[in-house]
Amino acid sequence: xxxxxxxxxxxxxxxxxxxxxxxxxxxxxxxxxxxxxxxxxxxxxxxxxxxxxxxxxxxxxxxxxxxxxxxxxxxxxxxxxxxxxxxxxxxxxxxxxx
Numbered sequence: 001x002x003x004x005x006x007x008x009x010x011x012x013x014x015x016x017x018x019x020x021x022x023x024x025x026x027x028x029x030x031x032x033x034x035x036x037x038x039x040x041x042x043x044x045x046x047x048x049x050x051x052x053x054x055x056x057x058x059x060x061x062x063x064x065x066x067x068x069x070x071x072x073x074x075x076x077x078x079x080x081x082x083x084x085x086x087x088x089x090x091x092x093x094x095x096x097x098x
């Protein structure tokens with residue numbers, strides 16, 4: 001699997017492009033690199049050893065991609081900001097009973 005191709009395909013599926021990416025890095029640091037150059041790498045996304053760091057994130061305006069892995073099988077998960085509900089609940093003990 002090519003990481004750049006995988007990333008572009010997922011973004012396209014979600015109505016985004018590589019040009020919608022604001023930054024890449026981890027939760028601790030922004031990486032000052034060209035995403036198309038850095039991600040143009042082939043890796044084995046099947047079961048076995050994880051090859052792409054799971055702390056890697058790709059961030060857009062109101063969305064982000066994060067890596068997930070199970071038994072060495074790897075993939076991106078697309079996340080968006082949650083929509084604020086319109087319903088309002090009142091009461092001091094809301095956490096005791098949903």
